[in-house]
Amino acid sequence: MAQYTRVSGFVGLITLQNPPVNALSAPVRQGIVDTVQRALSDPEVKSVVICGQNGIFCGGADIKEFGTDMFGPPLIPMIHAIEAANKPVVAAIEGIALGGGLELALGCHYRIAHSKARLGLPEVTLGLLPAAGGSQRLPRLIGVPAALNLITTGRHVTAAEALQLGIVDQVTDHNTVDAAVKFALRVGGQSLDARRISTYPCPQQPDLDALFEDVMQKVRQSARGAIAPVACVQAVRAAATLPYTQGMEREKELMATLFTSGQARALQYCFFAQRAVGRWKMPNGARWDTSKPRPVHKAAVIGLGTMGRGITVALAQTGLSVIAVESQEKQLMEAKQAVSGMLERGAKRRGVAPVLDRISYSQDIQAVADVDLVIEAVFEDMALKTKVFRQLSAVCKPGTLLCTNTSALDVDQLASETPNPELVVGMHFFAPAHVMKLLEVVYGSRSSPEAVATAMQLGKKMGKASVAVGNCRGFVGNRMLKLYLEQASFLLEEGATPELVDGALEEFGFPMGVFRMSDLSGLDVGWRIRKGEGLVEPGMASGQSARIRQGRRYSPLGDLLYEQGRFGLKTSRGWYQYDKPGSRVARSDPWVHSFLEEYRARHGLVARNIDHQEVLERCLYAMINEGFHILEDGIAAGPEDIDVIYVFGFGWPRHRGGPMFYADMVGLAKVMEKLEHYHQAHPDVPYLQPSNLLRKLVASGSPPIHTWGEVIKKLHSQL
Numbered sequence: 001m002a003q004y005t006r007v008s009g010f011v012g013l014i015t016l017q018n019p020p021v022n023a024l025s026a027p028v029r030q031g032i033v034d035t036v037q038r039a040l041s042d043p044e045v046k047s048v049v050i051c052g053q054n055g056i057f058c059g060g061a062d063i064k065e066f067g068t069d070m071f072g073p074p075l076i077p078m079i080h081a082i083e084a085a086n087k088p089v090v091a092a093i094e095g096i097a098l099g100g101g102l103e104l105a106l107g108c109h110y111r112i113a114h115s116k117a118r119l120g121l122p123e124v125t126l127g128l129l130p131a132a133g134g135s136q137r138l139p140r141l142i143g144v145p146a147a148l149n150l151i152t153t154g155r156h157v158t159a160a161e162a163l164q165l166g167i168v169d170q171v172t173d174h175n176t177v178d179a180a181v182k183f184a185l186r187v188g189g190q191s192l193d194a195r196r197i198s199t200y201p202c203p204q205q206p207d208l209d210a211l212f213e214d215v216m217q218k219v220r221q222s223a224r225g226a227i228a229p230v231a232c233v234q235a236v237r238a239a240a241t242l243p244y245t246q247g248m249e250r251e252k253e254l255m256a257t258l259f260t261s262g263q264a265r266a267l268q269y270c271f272f273a274q275r276a277v278g279r280w281k282m283p284n285g286a287r288w289d290t291s292k293p294r295p296v297h298k299a300a301v302i303g304l305g306t307m308g309r310g311i312t313v314a315l316a317q318t319g320l321s322v323i324a325v326e327s328q329e330k331q332l333m334e335a336k337q338a339v340s341g342m343l344e345r346g347a348k349r350r351g352v353a354p355v356l357d358r359i360s361y362s363q364d365i366q367a368v369a370d371v372d373l374v375i376e377a378v379f380e381d382m383a384l385k386t387k388v389f390r391q392l393s394a395v396c397k398p399g400t401l402l403c404t405n406t407s408a409l410d411v412d413q414l415a416s417e418t419p420n421p422e423l424v425v426g427m428h429f430f431a432p433a434h435v436m437k438l439l440e441v442v443y444g445s446r447s448s449p450e451a452v453a454t455a456m457q458l459g460k461k462m463g464k465a466s467v468a469v470g471n472c473r474g475f476v477g478n479r480m481l482k483l484y485l486e487q488a489s490f491l492l493e494e495g496a497t498p499e500l501v502d503g504a505l506e507e508f509g510f511p512m513g514v515f516r517m518s519d520l521s522g523l524d525v526g527w528r529i530r531k532g533e534g535l536v537e538p539g540m541a542s543g544q545s546a547r548i549r550q551g552r553r554y555s556p557l558g559d560l561l562y563e564q565g566r567f568g569l570k571t572s573r574g575w576y577q578y579d580k581p582g583s584r585v586a587r588s589d590p591w592v593h594s595f596l597e598e599y600r601a602r603h604g605l606v607a608r609n610i611d612h613q614e615v616l617e618r619c620l621y622a623m624i625n626e627g628f629h630i631l632e633d634g635i636a637a638g639p640e641d642i643d644v645i646y647v648f649g650f651g652w653p654r655h656r657g658g659p660m661f662y663a664d665m666v667g668l669a670k671v672m673e674k675l676e677h678y679h680q681a682h683p684d685v686p687y688l689q690p691s692n693l694l695r696k697l698v699a700s701g702s703p704p705i706h707t708w709g710e711v712i713k714k715l716h717s718q719l
């Protein structure tokens with residue numbers, strides 16, 4: 001809807017009304033068309049101002065309409081009619097002008113923004129391009145390089161940057177609508193010939209071909225297979241080389257390809273999934289909207305290894321006072337220096353002052369007596385964590401929330417060591433904790449809704465995609481990852497190389513394949529986890545029972561490399577070789593290839609040809625199948641939770657939506673059939689057997705992902 005009023009005698013004021021972000025839904029577009037016509041035909045009205053209600057100009061097209069039968073007036077003619085008007089139209093931009101919202105503003109003759117407003121064309125993040133003239137007008141207004149930057153990244157700019165770039169004509173600290181009305185009164189009756197952006201020639205750019213070639217190469221490299229950034233470059237190129245009308249034709253053509261693409265569906269799914277995970281619920285009925293978080297002003301971190309340091313930085317940057325505790329003096333000194341460095345570098349990047357004074361350091365756990373929340377980040381060892389939790393219970397004031405950063409251990413067991421298990425939750429960060437955007441909030445069987453709400457709110461304040469998950473070994477992310485890693489090792493045994501497996505996964509869109517990732521995180525880390533699970537004994541890796549452990553297939557390849565001191569990047573040898581410890585450039589290592597050949601010969605394994613498709617099916621479908629088990633077990637409340645975890649924490653390519661969305665796209669029947677096929681070929685790998693839930697979904701005709709909840713509910717009610 002759009003409301004129309006006449007203000008100051010001569011100005012038609014149009015207010016977009018569609019909370020929460022005044023998205024351009026069909027009724028809003030219809031409202032704009034009607035009210036613009038009304039203003040233009042009223043002889044008393046000399047100029048027009050368009051604004052949005054509640055201090056928000058417009059969040060763009062209504063994303064919920066995509067994929068439905070869209071009705072109502074289309075955006076392009078609506079914006080053309082505004083630009084062609086014979087009375088000045090001024091956009092009063094408060095809050096946000098994004099996507100179609102900014103395109104609407106670019107159709108206006110003038111733009112006035114509040115100093116706190118943000119503007120941008122984020123369509124690329126939804127798998128689209130600015131196809132209501134944005135890709136054609138913006139380059140004409142601000143030049144090709146700046147437009148390319150904004151359109152291919154989708155980044156938001158501040159009002160100050162928008163003014164500097166020439167996107168807006170004026171910035172105000174005062175009431176934007178008042179300023180726009182005053183402005184409109186002043187320009188009423190003036191010629192609009194020089195104010196219609198579509199009539200501007202694109203600013204000349206030396207060596208246009210070289211510029212586009214260079215940008216296209218960079219965009220293709222960073223897009224990891226996403227098609228929208230490439231289409232965005234092509235659309236801007238059309239703006240730079242074609243007359244406006246032909247450029248619009250090209251924009252439309254490119255949008256037609258994107259609009260119905262699987263990638264756009266995936267990216268739009270991710271947009272809503274990211275918001276859906278905030279509406280968490282627990283199997284006992286506790287939920288986000290009935291659980292009140294506690295205030296957290298002061299927090300403590302116990303253990304200042306890599307994770308503890310990152311968590312300390314993340315908390316301090318959120319504005320909390322932090323007490324960082326490390327019992328070893330040398331480690332404490334090193335941590336202090338490292339944390340200060342991280343804070344200083346982060347502050348420099350963001351152009352703010354570092355918040356070093358928010359952190360105090362101590363070797364004594366007694367120092368945490370008055371904090372509201374503690375995050376334990378000591379070594380991943382149950383006995384050690386238990387000791388820390390007992391100490392914390394004795395030291396902390398009543399009501400302090402005790403959180404563990406364990407990546408796999410039993411949260412219930414830790415909670416049982418405290419007199420108040422309802423105050424215990426997992427806060428599983430991902431390394432580096434001040435950078436990675438994911439937080440798994442793990443509720444135990446006795447965690448209170450209040451404790452979960454507090455951890456979720458803190459995660460949100462830290463800027464993390466926070467997902468509430470149940471307690472099981474590895475929670476959601478690592479539980480699924482384990483099978484992905486195992487399948488990759490099995491593929492090596494069967495004839496693949498690390499390069500082949502990584503190549504397939506990187507082509508799929510992961511930033512790095514499984515073996516490069518393993519070199520980065522350290523083969524010693526994986527070895528320690530397997531040892532903790534009782535899978536590793538000295539000498540066992542080469543013995544008779546090497547390839548069967550705990551009654552099922554096991555690959556000792558990682559253990560054998562570990563025994564050779566090949567820990568990955570840190571020792572400059574792992575699945576690849578590196579020029580020096582810490583170097584990121586992975587080079588093939590002939591030693592690894594001979595080692596694999598000898599290993600196969602020793603175990604009577606005959607190498608066969610393995611192609612990219614098999615790598616993807618084995619690694620990804622095994623993980624997806626575990627995702628279905630996780631849903632069945634109620635560890636994740638819905639497929640969105642799993643997908644957000646994988647996109648934000650494990651480098652799953654966002655344009656493929658996450659593992660569960662990907663399964664839906666591939667077709668559940670196909671995933672099930674392939675799993676059955678691989679299980680038949682590898683009966684000693686029980687987890688390749690399709691899960692009950694997957695079978696049930698296929699039997700119910702493979703319903704779309706947003707309706708899986710019904711099938712899961714039915715499954716639970718039958719248990």
Ligand SMILES: CCCCCCCC/C=C\C=C\CC(=O)SCCNC(=O)CCNC(=O)[C@H](O)C(C)(C)COP(=O)(O)OP(=O)(O)OC[C@H]1O[C@@H](n2cnc3c(N)ncnc32)[C@H](O)[C@@H]1OP(=O)(O)O
Nearest residue numbers: 021023059060061062063064098099100122132256259275
């Ligand atoms: C064959 C060819 C056919 C061609 C047809 C072409 C037709 C299309 C033509 C033009 C297309 C234009 C493209 C666009 O405009 S795409 C949309 C561009 N806009 C965006 O990407 C903005 C997305 N939103 C955000 O970034 C944020 O929501 C923000 C606006 C910054 C607000 O953030 P915050 O304050 O943190 O609040 P939330 O993110 O939680 O959002 C609050 C609720 O509002 C819902 N929302 C937000 N934006 C939209 C939107 N554009 N459409 C619909 N709904 C939106 C959001 O989902 C939250 O609700 P909920 O929690 O229920 O999910």
